[in-house]
Amino acid sequence: MPADHLAILAPLPSFSAGVTTGPLTIQVQNTSGGPATFGMAVTLDLSSSTTGDYNFSLSPGGATITSCVLPAGNSSQIVYYTGYKAENENLIVTALAAITTSSISQAIAVSPGAYSKLQVLMPNQVSDPGKPNSDLLGRIGSPNSVGSGNAVSATVNAVDKYFNLVNTVANGLTFTVTDGTVQTGATLAAGTVNHSDIFITASSQTLTAKDVSTGFTGISDSLQVLPGTNSTQLNVIHGSPNLSTVVLGQTGVEVLTFNLSVQSGTHTILVDSLALNAADQSGAAVALGSAFQSLVLEGPAGVLSQPVTLNTANSISTTATFSTPISVLTGSSLPLTLLANIEPAATAKTIFLALGQNGIAANDLTSGTTVVSTSFGDSTGFPMNSNLMLFETSDVANTYGNYPNPFHPETGSTTIEFNLGNPTAYSLVIYDILGKRVKTFQSNGPQTGLQQLSWDGKNDAGVMVLSGIYFGELNAGGTYTLKIAVAK
Numbered sequence: 001m002p003a004d005h006l007a008i009l010a011p012l013p014s015f016s017a018g019v020t021t022g023p024l025t026i027q028v029q030n031t032s033g034g035p036a037t038f039g040m041a042v043t044l045d046l047s048s049s050t051t052g053d054y055n056f057s058l059s060p061g062g063a064t065i066t067s068c069v070l071p072a073g074n075s076s077q078i079v080y081y082t083g084y085k086a087e088n089e090n091l092i093v094t095a096l097a098a099i100t101t102s103s104i105s106q107a108i109a110v111s112p113g114a115y116s117k118l119q120v121l122m123p124n125q126v127s128d129p130g131k132p133n134s135d136l137l138g139r140i141g142s143p144n145s146v147g148s149g150n151a152v153s154a155t156v157n158a159v160d161k162y163f164n165l166v167n168t169v170a171n172g173l174t175f176t177v178t179d180g181t182v183q184t185g186a187t188l189a190a191g192t193v194n195h196s197d198i199f200i201t202a203s204s205q206t207l208t209a210k211d212v213s214t215g216f217t218g219i220s221d222s223l224q225v226l227p228g229t230n231s232t233q234l235n236v237i238h239g240s241p242n243l244s245t246v247v248l249g250q251t252g253v254e255v256l257t258f259n260l261s262v263q264s265g266t267h268t269i270l271v272d273s274l275a276l277n278a279a280d281q282s283g284a285a286v287a288l289g290s291a292f293q294s295l296v297l298e299g300p301a302g303v304l305s306q307p308v309t310l311n312t313a314n315s316i317s318t319t320a321t322f323s324t325p326i327s328v329l330t331g332s333s334l335p336l337t338l339l340a341n342i343e344p345a346a347t348a349k350t351i352f353l354a355l356g357q358n359g360i361a362a363n364d365l366t367s368g369t370t371v372v373s374t375s376f377g378d379s380t381g382f383p384m385n386s387n388l389m390l391f392e393t394s395d396v397a398n399t400y401g402n403y404p405n406p407f408h409p410e411t412g413s414t415t416i417e418f419n420l421g422n423p424t425a426y427s428l429v430i431y432d433i434l435g436k437r438v439k440t441f442q443s444n445g446p447q448t449g450l451q452q453l454s455w456d457g458k459n460d461a462g463v464m465v466l467s468g469i470y471f472g473e474l475n476a477g478g479t480y481t482l483k484i485a486v487a488k
Helices: none
Strands: 003-008 020-030 042-048 054-057 067-070 076-083 087-095 103-111 117-121 151-159 172-177 192-198 207-211 217-219 223-226 233-239 245-247 253-264 269-279 292-298 308-310 317-328 334-342 350-364 372-374 389-392 401-403 414-424 427-431 437-442 447-455 468-475 479-486
Touching (some): 003 087, 042 076, 076 103, 151 207
Antiparallel strands (some): 042 067, 054 076, 269 317, 292 334, 468 479
């Protein structure tokens, strides 16, 4: 019976990179699926779809082959296969003979081997796994140069012997650079992490990552650190969220926001601390402890390792001192947010916080020289004040109100707020002067704490109301009425 097609008799399971699999039986079959013999020798070309290194052999660990010969009178040939790149690929066998189906492919899956080292990639480099002979470091490209004092984003991968990513590793890492500049740590997530590192000394330098659990290390290719210019000005732009009243015992009140950026120079700026002062509406100094249970400064993860709690003892000022100075990089801004937890037994009636121009301690990372704070683009400049906070007790009657009042729907909405000391479901209905229902707000079950509802001046049908006086009737364990003025 004439030969009809090629077949690989044993489908390949998934196997690890660098592990030889087989034996694989390549067979010439007839139209019925049985073995077919040729009266002459048949040459079989062997290849793989992978872009990584691989090899075929006639025995485990044998010499690498790219073809083999099926002797005359035989119907099959046994070969072995080794792949080095973790991926889905195809093995391809082509017969150089008159066979109806003379080329076949077999899908296989090569999985990563055991975690054995760290790979460090610098900017302009990519991983190139599965090439143990032609690319001994498993990476392509040369690192870009960097200016002194600027951050470099390095990628660290947990890899096997052949630089395949092992995505089951979640260990902690430490980082060191050759000029000794202190770096932060990081944790692998699914076997990889992007980490910001800073080099100071203008020279050729490398970065080393170390797995604190296994001791595995990875060293980067050398990158050239170029001289830069000292950064002499730190620009600060602040925001002051709208506040009408704050309630005794209220937590997480957003008081101030800051955006820090390098105004001049090319080096990174290190910020050591921010000092804040407190005063009442007349400008007289106020003890922080009479208003705040705590003040907390928050920043982006990876820049501010954890929120900083400020001392609110009976002093008129407080300082947020960072255990590790925070870095302000050129070309980007660093956001910070100050949150207040209000003292349940606060004795202050009014208070605002202020950051003065001399309240920020910062220096140039490379030279260590002092940096001056500026306020280019800020609405007021220094001192940068929060809105005035008025303290109210935690009952509904004393906190029920709205601001602004009157309000102009064409330019904004009004905020209606009230505090619920205990879990309470509420409804708020706004009526016109004739007692006609205009707008309804309904809670989603019992609520606790300060509630803030926004009314844009439209009724439930989405139509803008007319100018005039409206009444907000709140039902929350009792009935409370509020007069709201709409002006156009």
